[in-house]
């Protein structure tokens with residue numbers, strides 16, 4: 001009998017095993033005290049048995065197997081080269097325990113299989129990364145390999161995950177726990193708008209700021225499968241892995257991607273803090289971390305494929321005058337790309353549009369003091385392209401497959417494809433001073449193949465190694481490839497193709513559990529939104545973009561003087577605050593108002609914060625309810641100021657202190673218990689309330 005223990009600053013994981021059996025996770029929850037006698041917990045984990053059960057309850061091991069009597073979803077499904085199902089019996093060979101890792105090694109010598117589960121602590125965030133690896137003496141086929149199986153809380157009545165679609169990513173859904181399996185098996189070959197690879201298990205009653213929540217995120221861009229199952233005895237298991245049948249070829253070595261674990265006793269916000277810290281401090285490696293995040297201008301929605309040098313220069317000047325610091329040249333600069341029917345694959349500058357190459361445009365942009373970024377969609381190919389004429393055999397899947405956005409996909413597993421793309425992209429990066437790539441991926445794949453994802457990772461890794469100063473944004477028709485696998489290699493995500501501030505409010509709010517502000521792109525779109533037809537006020541559009549990594553995407557020539565001034569003001573506010581804001585924790589506020597999406601962004605030193613109270617609709621009762629803040633020190637006092645008081649309309653009457661006074665002061669306890677009375681406002685608008693701790697210095 002043995003118990004192994006792994007502690008991060010936020011959670012404890014206990015593994016236990018009787019004799020040589022494969023270990024199980026005995027405990028996965030908030031950090032246990034160092035003095036807790038965990039050896040006793042193997043015995044305490046035993047549950048009652050009655051008629052109708054096996055005499056000895058099969059363990060919910062790290063990779064549960066039929067041979068152990070486990071009759072629910074197995075942790076591994078493999079076949080030998082003749083197609084016979086493997087039915088392994090693993091026993092533990094070794095457990096390597098260090099202060100920051102546990103590595104469990106099990107084997108079935110008869111079948112020549114070795115199973116390894118590893119757990120690594122991420123020190124700064126407290127997140128634990130777990131993955132499984134299977135090696136075989138002879139080639140086998142693996143249809144399913146789960147990350148180390150985790151027990152889900154039995155004090156939860158539902159779980160939470162995300163569905164979505166183009167322009168409406170991160171649709172949160174609550175799934176009731178009930179007997180049997182909840183399975184999502186993403187066969188799109190990429191992360192997808194539809195399947196964000198995460199699952200949350202909130203205990204009954206958990207809120208944004210209170211209660212226990214377990215969370216996992218699968219760091220893989222090729223599509224995942226999740227199984228959340230309640231067994232007949234009440235135990236619940238969570239399995240994650242590559243989408244089933246992702247390993248097309250027989251092989252001897254299989255590995256899952258890492259599953260990132262977080263546990264909170266402070267509701268969803270405790271999860272948000274860990275994942276945001278993890279992404280910002282441990283996952284993303286910014287080329288120039290000391291450089292403030294630049295305000296972006298992206299020309300897609302202003303010119304689409306219609307590139308004209310003089311016009312682009314004019315747009316760049318106007319964008320710069322509004323506050324932009326980086327100009328991103330989107331789709332349309334290469335091949336003969338006048339619409340989306342041609343040229344993907346031909347990554348050379350279109351001489352019709354740019355007779356002297358890109359340098360004149362870049363010189364102009366640099367002359368304004370902005371940096372230059374450029375769009376690629378490397379993994380794709382159009383039939384109308386030189387590349388297709390030369391290499392139709394590079395296409396992934398059959399040529400009679402349905403097209404997506406009229407395009408086909410390159411087989412990224414082929415070294416020749418990787419080399420070609422590397423050379424083509426490297427040629428642009430070596431010829432021109434590019435500091436940013438928007439890396440797009442605009443269709444689902446004809447098949448789900450882990451080798452495709454690995455090929456893309458290899459290409460990204462090679463480019464990163466040789467062009468370390470270039471930042472990369474992951475885009476896939478907006479948020480179709482957002483996961484911790486791609487974020488290990490990129491620096492920003494294009495959260496959605498929707499620049500509609502209403503849609504954005506919701507998408508940003510739900511994605512904040514997993515994505516810190518500094519890598520979540522958010523742009524001010526056109527007055528009439530191109531993807532929803534809605535017309536929203538500039539102040540709202542600007543404040544929504546200012547809640548993440550800010551940018552603009554509208555044609556600046558359409559702006560009225562008043563709109564331009566509003567945007568300039570918000571952009572200047574963002575720049576004044578970005579140093580702490582881009583490192584802040586985004587905490588969500590509990591309240592009763594379905595029209596309100598409210599976030600509090602708190603600085604790392606917890607002395608500064610800003611509340612964004614985003615109203616997407618009119619509220620049900622006639623006055624806004626008091627908004628309770630969170631994450632403040634109850635014993636400190638704070639000074640708060642309504643930043644955008646000028647947005648008060650005559651219909652907003654009443655003497656709310658925030659509207660009447662230059663600032664207000666209150667203790668953290670008052671603000672977190674009684675809450676803030678906000679002025680009445682029109683819907684589709686945001687109140688912005690900035691707060692700071694009152695220090696002893698201030699009091700003198």
Ligand code: GLA
Nearest residue numbers: 300330331475476477478497
């Ligand atoms: C995708 C992206 C857009 C834009 C277009 C260009 O749809 O999400 O932002 O780059 O491609 O074709």
